[in-house]
Amino acid sequence: MAEMREVFEMATKEMKPDQSSWNDQQRRQRRRARNRRVVAFAVVAVVLLAVGAFGLTQMNGNDIPGSGQKAPPSVSPTSASVVGTAQPVIVGLDGTARRLHGIPADAESLNMSPDGRQIVFVADQNGSPQIGTVGVDGSGLRFITQVTSASIARGTLHGPFTPVWSPDGSRIAFSNGHIYVVNADGSGLTQLTSGAGVDQWPSWSPDGSTIAYSDSGTTLKGTSPLDDNAQSDTMAIWTVPLAGGGPTRLTQGVGSNMPAYSPDGTRIAFANGAGGISFMDANGQNARGVYPPAAGLVPRWSPDGSRLVYVQSAGTYAHDGGPLLRAYVVDISTGGIHRIPGSVDRALNAVQWLPTGRILQNRYTG
Numbered sequence: 562m563a564e565m566r567e568v569f570e571m572a573t574k575e576m577k578p579d580q581s582s583w584n585d586q587q588r589r590q591r592r593r594a595r596n597r598r599v600v601a602f603a604v605v606a607v608v609l610l611a612v613g614a615f616g617l618t619q620m621n622g623n624d625i626p627g628s629g630q631k632a633p634p635s636v637s638p639t640s641a642s643v644v645g646t647a648q649p650v651i652v653g654l655d656g657t658a659r660r661l662h663g664i665p666a667d668a669e670s671l672n673m674s675p676d677g678r679q680i681v682f683v684a685d686q687n688g689s690p691q692i693g694t695v696g697v698d699g700s701g702l703r704f705i706t707q708v709t710s711a712s713i714a715r716g717t718l719h720g721p722f723t724p725v726w727s728p729d730g731s732r733i734a735f736s737n738g739h740i741y742v743v744n745a746d747g748s749g750l751t752q753l754t755s756g757a758g759v760d761q762w763p764s765w766s767p768d769g770s771t772i773a774y775s776d777s778g779t780t781l782k783g784t785s786p787l788d789d790n791a792q793s794d795t796m797a798i799w800t801v802p803l804a805g806g807g808p809t810r811l812t813q814g815v816g817s818n819m820p821a822y823s824p825d826g827t828r829i830a831f832a833n834g835a836g837g838i839s840f841m842d843a844n845g846q847n848a849r850g851v852y853p854p855a856a857g858l859v860p861r862w863s864p865d866g867s868r869l870v871y872v873q874s875a876g877t878y879a880h881d882g883g884p885l886l887r888a889y890v891v892d893i894s895t896g897g898i899h900r901i902p903g904s905v906d907r908a909l910n911a912v913q914w915l916p917t918g919r920i921l922q923n924r925y926t927g
Contacts (some may be wrong), residue, residue: 649907656902663699705747711738734763813846
């Protein structure tokens with residue numbers, strides 16, 4: 562592992578990701594989410610008043626004035642378009658996008674179910690972030706958790722976050738300081754990990770028997786193992802069995818983070834702590850770097866396991882100074898890189914490669 566880190570430090574010394582800016586954005590996004598909700602509801606209120614006034618004076622049912630067309634179905638107020646914020650989309654590698662509706666305006670950490678019918682997310686529910694689900698068609702929105710939000714990184718972040726479906730779609734794993742699993746209907750909440758470290762970024766093995774995750778370590782000063790930017794040089798990749806038993810550490814002392822099982826379960830990709838992306842055997846052996854990408858974060862596999870999609874900082878947003886994130890695809894065998902047009906909104910929004918070959922992402926619309 563020491564040799565791997567040395568290679569990546571040489572290869573990425575001019576392109577290392579701005580981890581501080583990345584995590585500054587995580588702290589800001591909760592504030593931005595609340596602001597977006599206020600604006601969204603204000604927009605909807607104005608629209609509803611206008612529609613009500615028109616209905617009283619025209620009484621024309623669902624006709625759109627002057628168009629000869631029928632009005633589209635009503636949309637949840639929280640899905641109102643707000644300029645300069647997130648827009649959930651399913652996007653092709655060429656950048657063509659299909660917008661998703663009915664998802665709360667402040668939703669983050671989107672993840673699609675294996676059957677492609679539902680999306681799990683994190684959004685504000687009565688003043689606290691909670692896990693929710695909604696149909697891809699915008700129907701059936703519901704919140705499935707009512708957990709006490711964990712204070713992370715000395716209060717600069719609050720869980721829960723990064724929910725992900727199990728391979729059979731029956732359960733959802735998420736982080737709230739530690740790794741938890743809950744049934745898709747909200748029942749059976751179970752805590753899988755414990756200890757002084759902060760556990761994040763759960764990833765299911767394809768057979769559903771094991772979850773890989775990153776643990777922050779416990780060597781930093783203060784009551785939290787994470788610094789104020791939610792980072793730690795002692796981060797490592799661990800696995801824990803669903804059937805019970807203790808966790809197993811896979812990486813040692815390189816700040817590794819954001820693991821993802823390959824579709825066949827034989828490999829795990831991760832951000833290697835030296836500015837790039839690596840992958841290793843599922844037992845932690847034979848770690849090697851993916852060339853090039855420098856400054857790669859949150860890698861996720863293609864359905865055939867030949868490529869990885871990841872995000873990379875590329876400047877800053879004009880409206881708040883947070884890092885501008887873009888999505889890229891790297892071919893593992895050739896090192897060829899392709900950028901997906903458009904930008905990704907906010908640090909906790911990992912992109913997800915779907916079985917259809919398209920990408921689920923929260924696209925930045927500003």
